[in-house]
Amino acid sequence: MKCKKCDKRASVNMRHHKLALCKDHYIEWILTQTQEVINKYSMFSKEQKILVCVSGGKDSLSLWDILHKLGYSADGLYIDLGIKDKDYSNKSKEYAEKFAMERSLPLHVIDIKKECRFSVPEIALKTARGQKKVCSVCGLIKRYMMNKFSINHNYPVITTGHNLDDEVATLFGNTLNWSAGYLSRQAPVLPEAPGFSRKAKPLFKFYEKQMASYAFLNRIDYILDDCPYSRDASSIYYKQLLNQIEEDRPGTKLSFYLQFLKAKQNGFYFHTQESEYLKPCPSCGQPTTSPSTCSFCRMMERLRL
Amino acid sequence: MKCKKCDKRASVNMRHHKLALCKDHYIEWILTQTQEVINKYSMFSKEQKILVCVSGGKDSLSLWDILHKLGYSADGLYIDLGIKDKDYSNKSKEYAEKFAMERSLPLHVIDIKKECRFSVPEIALKTARGQKKVCSVCGLIKRYMMNKFSINHNYPVITTGHNLDDEVATLFGNTLNWSAGYLSRQAPVLPEAPGFSRKAKPLFKFYEKQMASYAFLNRIDYILDDCPYSRDASSIYYKQLLNQIEEDRPGTKLSFYLQFLKAKQNGFYFHTQESEYLKPCPSCGQPTTSPSTCSFCRMMERLRL
Numbered sequence: 001m002k003c004k005k006c007d008k009r010a011s012v013n014m015r016h017h018k019l020a021l022c023k024d025h026y027i028e029w030i031l032t033q034t035q036e037v038i039n040k041y042s043m044f045s046k047e048q049k050i051l052v053c054v055s056g057g058k059d060s061l062s063l064w065d066i067l068h069k070l071g072y073s074a075d076g077l078y079i080d081l082g083i084k085d086k087d088y089s090n091k092s093k094e095y096a097e098k099f100a101m102e103r104s105l106p107l108h109v110i111d112i113k114k115e116c117r118f119s120v121p122e123i124a125l126k127t128a129r130g131q132k133k134v135c136s137v138c139g140l141i142k143r144y145m146m147n148k149f150s151i152n153h154n155y156p157v158i159t160t161g162h163n164l165d166d167e168v169a170t171l172f173g174n175t176l177n178w179s180a181g182y183l184s185r186q187a188p189v190l191p192e193a194p195g196f197s198r199k200a201k202p203l204f205k206f207y208e209k210q211m212a213s214y215a216f217l218n219r220i221d222y223i224l225d226d227c228p229y230s231r232d233a234s235s236i237y238y239k240q241l242l243n244q245i246e247e248d249r250p251g252t253k254l255s256f257y258l259q260f261l262k263a264k265q266n267g268f269y270f271h272t273q274e275s276e277y278l279k280p281c282p283s284c285g286q287p288t289t290s291p292s293t294c295s296f297c298r299m300m301e302r303l304r305l
Numbered sequence: 306m307k308c309k310k311c312d313k314r315a316s317v318n319m320r321h322h323k324l325a326l327c328k329d330h331y332i333e334w335i336l337t338q339t340q341e342v343i344n345k346y347s348m349f350s351k352e353q354k355i356l357v358c359v360s361g362g363k364d365s366l367s368l369w370d371i372l373h374k375l376g377y378s379a380d381g382l383y384i385d386l387g388i389k390d391k392d393y394s395n396k397s398k399e400y401a402e403k404f405a406m407e408r409s410l411p412l413h414v415i416d417i418k419k420e421c422r423f424s425v426p427e428i429a430l431k432t433a434r435g436q437k438k439v440c441s442v443c444g445l446i447k448r449y450m451m452n453k454f455s456i457n458h459n460y461p462v463i464t465t466g467h468n469l470d471d472e473v474a475t476l477f478g479n480t481l482n483w484s485a486g487y488l489s490r491q492a493p494v495l496p497e498a499p500g501f502s503r504k505a506k507p508l509f510k511f512y513e514k515q516m517a518s519y520a521f522l523n524r525i526d527y528i529l530d531d532c533p534y535s536r537d538a539s540s541i542y543y544k545q546l547l548n549q550i551e552e553d554r555p556g557t558k559l560s561f562y563l564q565f566l567k568a569k570q571n572g573f574y575f576h577t578q579e580s581e582y583l584k585p586c587p588s589c590g591q592p593t594t595s596p597s598t599c600s601f602c603r604m605m606e607r608l609r610l
Contacts, residue, residue: 175480176561178568241550248542256481263483269574 012213016250023217030214034066034202041188043200044157050074051155051197053146054099054107056092056223058215059161061099063203065218067159068103074159076100076107077149079142082119085228089119092223099220108153110145118303121229127302134229137299144296148286150197162201165208168253169238171260187261195280195287205254317518321555328522335519339371339507346493348505349462355379356460356502358451359404359412361397361528363520364466366404368508370523372464373408379464381405381412382454384447387424390533394424397528404525413458415450423608426534432607439534442604449601453591455502467506470513473558474543476565492566500585500592510559 001010003022010020021029037043044050052067054060054076067074078096083089093109100107113119118126124137150158167186174182192198203211215222230236245252278287281294288294293301306315308327315325326334342348349355357372359365359381372379383401388394398414405412418424423431429442455463472491479487497503508516520527535541550557583592586599593599598606 176557176564178561178564178573180568180571180573237553241546245546252481256483259481259483263485266485267574268483268485269572 011217012210014210016207016254026213027217030206030210031066031069033205035070037188037205038070038200038202041200043189043202044072044159044198046072048073048157049155050157050159051077051146051150051153053077053079053142053158053160054096055079055161056095057161058220058222059163059166059203059208059211061095061161061220061222062211062214062218063159063161064099064105065103065220066202066214068105074105075155076105077146078107078109079145080109080111080113081121081138081141082111082113083121083228084119085121086225088223088225088228091225095221095223108149110149112141112145115145116141116300116303123299123303127299135233135235138229140295140299144286144294147195147197151195155197156192157198157200159200159202161203161211163203163206163208163211164253164257165239165242166235167201167204168242168257169235171257172238172242173234187264193278193287195278195285204257207253316522317515319515321559331518332522335511335515336371336374338510340375342493342510343375343505343507346505348494348507349377349464349503351377353378353462354460355462355464356382356413356451356455356458358382358384358447358463358465359401360384360466361400362466363525363527364468364471364508364513364516366400366466366525366527367516367519367523368464368466369404369410370408370525371507371519373410379410380460381410382451383412383414384450385414385416385418386426386443386446387416387418388426388533389424390426391530393528393530393533396530400526400528413454415454417446417450420450421446421605421608428604428608432604440538440540443534445600445604449591449599452500452502456500460502461497462503462505464505464507466508466516468508468511468513468516469558469562470544470547471540472506472509473547473562474540476562477543477547478539492569498583498592500590501583509562512558 001013001020002008003010003025004020005025006022008022008024011023012026013020019029050067050072052060052064052074054064056078064074064076076096076099078093080093081089096107099105112123116123120138120141121134123141124134128134128137146158149155171183171186174186188201188204190196190199206214214220242253278289280286281288281290281297283293283297286294286296290298292298306318306325307313308315308330309325310330311327313327313329316328317331318325324334355372355377357365357369357379359369361383369379369381381401381404383398385398386394401412404410417428421428425443425446426439428446429439433439433442451463454460476488476491479491493506493509495501495504511519547558583594585591586593586595586602588598588602591599591601595603597603
């Protein structure tokens, strides 16, 4: 099969777009598409300092690569969760550091064990029940740390490498539960608010496979293992289910997500309880919906007991 | 296994309710649960004349049986679609007639071929494309006919035998497409409006299996074949998918639907375009969202051409 834009052999065939492209034109296409998404959703500008949260995986490292190539001023942030199983955290940090070094890009590292006295799995063990809870403790800590870091180091924008498969799995879970709060907040870009940096997901329209191809064609080395704690996660279950639907009815994932955004734009309204409004945490000052101290401070309090 | 309420052998074991019951107590339980649903959603009263739309299948005949046993004044309406494949329409009419005769209950019959000059499959063939369209043409005709009949014969309430599996499959499809109009109208009861009878689905909380058990234990004879046109329908695809989710995560179906109702009650709001408001059709007088004549009249017009 030939590239649609030149005579070279196609490296990637995207059947849902009816588009086969050679290596160079595929990379160009990904860059153009990302730039269009950044513009369309007014995510950020070239004048802003951007923080890219990198996990060492294909999506976040590809995002950093793309932003760098598009001429954005994007620095990396790696959060070391302290996962010892399969040497997961050390290995993924090495991939992030290698990527940064090769391109002479600045990479910040937060070590959770240093910040909180315990690693994420240890905190989960001490404060929550069951392996499933590791994912929610981890999410809470990462959100807290990346926001705090961006505020303290004057990054007005945080970007993450969430792809379409990630976003659709989250949307699917939130829809099965009709979680008004989560549904009202799920979006490609969350505007800044007092105490909160703007958050953007420039890769949200790309399938996971497309990002794997991008990383491969750009020779980006990344950690292939999944997080050892993610095996039982609901999001993995939803992803498998959605892959099956996509297989039977191609295009369902993208249309499910885009129709959701369109419906919200057309006045699909999720009433948020007053209890979900944000106020500053009386202990750490970060914004929280909690009537008392924020979830992070309460978790740290339980750790001290 | 023993019945939870007496010493007899249990006939039905409902694992999701952790409840095993003998024949008599299962029937009693279904009757009590249905009465509670009718009361909770203010569906109708014992003073009202109720029309039960019966297809000859287990759900609608069970509904008629339940309403009769609960002391409601419920008459049947069978719509003969004229489906010749597998002698489907004749057979299902016989089941409805047998049921009515055995209980000396009045059954009205509408013959679509007499009303519209053509059977439903013929109308679909003449006015729409592809086998899939038979389902939407059939739905349109049934909704039109049952409403017209109820208005002309002074039945303020129409009931249908939709069970939980039916409702959840519809909700799932409407959610995948984020169809604001359909989502805003989907409910256990649709209040009456000018030109519209009230519509209620008293079985919406029962799984399909529970209705099959009810019909079996009451020796209700019903048509076992599925409609020959339903094989490719989306609803069947969604039902299979939802059965898989229910198998992996028991209780998902019921919670997906109940959480949806709760979210709507809590201010989950679906903005309906002005174009979706109802006005009387200038040709037949029945309510329609169309700016000109209603879909039914337009379909009949295409038939005449």
